[in-house]
Amino acid sequence: MQNDDIYFRTALTWVGEAEFVGTRFSNISGFGGVSVSGNRLPYAPEWIASAALGYSRGEWLNLQAEMQYTGEMFTDDLNTVAPIANGQRGLIEDSTILNLAANFTPGGSDTTFFVTVKNATDELYIVDRARGILPGGPRLWQAGVSLDF
Numbered sequence: 001m002q003n004d005d006i007y008f009r010t011a012l013t014w015v016g017e018a019e020f021v022g023t024r025f026s027n028i029s030g031f032g033g034v035s036v037s038g039n040r041l042p043y044a045p046e047w048i049a050s051a052a053l054g055y056s057r058g059e060w061l062n063l064q065a066e067m068q069y070t071g072e073m074f075t076d077d078l079n080t081v082a083p084i085a086n087g088q089r090g091l092i093e094d095s096t097i098l099n100l101a102a103n104f105t106p107g108g109s110d111t112t113f114f115v116t117v118k119n120a121t122d123e124l125y126i127v128d129r130a131r132g133i134l135p136g137g138p139r140l141w142q143a144g145v146s147l148d149f
Contacts, residue, residue, distance in 0.1 A: 003058055010051040018044035026077050028089075036077040045071035045094070062103040069096045075129040087133040095125035095136065110148040117141055 018041045026034045048071065054064035072094045074080065083090030100117040118140040128134035 003056075005056045007054045007056070008052070009054075011049065013048040015044055015046055015048075018046075020077065024077075028076060028078060031078060034078065036079075039077055039079045040074055042075050042077060043073055045073040047071035047094075060105045060107055062101075064101045066099040066101075067096060068099065070094060083129075083133075088129050088131070090129060092126045092129065095123060097121075097123055097125075097136070112146040112148075113144075114146065115141070115143045 020036050020039050020041065022037065024035065024037045025032055026036050047069065049069040050066060052064055052066040054062065056062045073092050075092060076089045078089070080089040081091045097118075098120045100120050101114070102116075103112055103114045105112040119137055120139060122139040123136070125136045126133055127136045
């Protein structure tokens with residue numbers, strides 16, 4: 001007997017308060033006298049979310065689509081918004097990434113064939129500015145075979 005199953009999985013993280021407390025001054029060269037008390041911590045987005053929708057047919061087929069969202073975030077203690085010339089400071093804008101996966105296990109076998117696509121829409125987004133602008137991964141296809149023994 002084949003059982004059809006549709007499933008949904010989600011996670012949501014909200015970090016409303018992620019700020020410098022007490023008397024704090026910038027650690028950026030040339031800005032040591034600037035107070036950063038109350039500024040949002042670098043690389044601390046307010047929202048992070050993920051959601052996955054999947055379908056499975058018995059134990060032989062599993063299909064899944066997943067969305068991952070990361071909210072905007074500052075990259076320095078000054079909460080710089082506009083990018084600077086070398087790219088090492090400035091706001092990182094929010095991003096939403098789509099990942100896809102398919103697994104196929106022929107009936108009664110110990111072999112699973114799989115295909116995954118990370119960043120399926122080939123979204124161009126920034127993940128880091130510490131050493132200049134570092135983009136997130138481009139679309140990535142992976143396929144393979146998993147053997148249980």
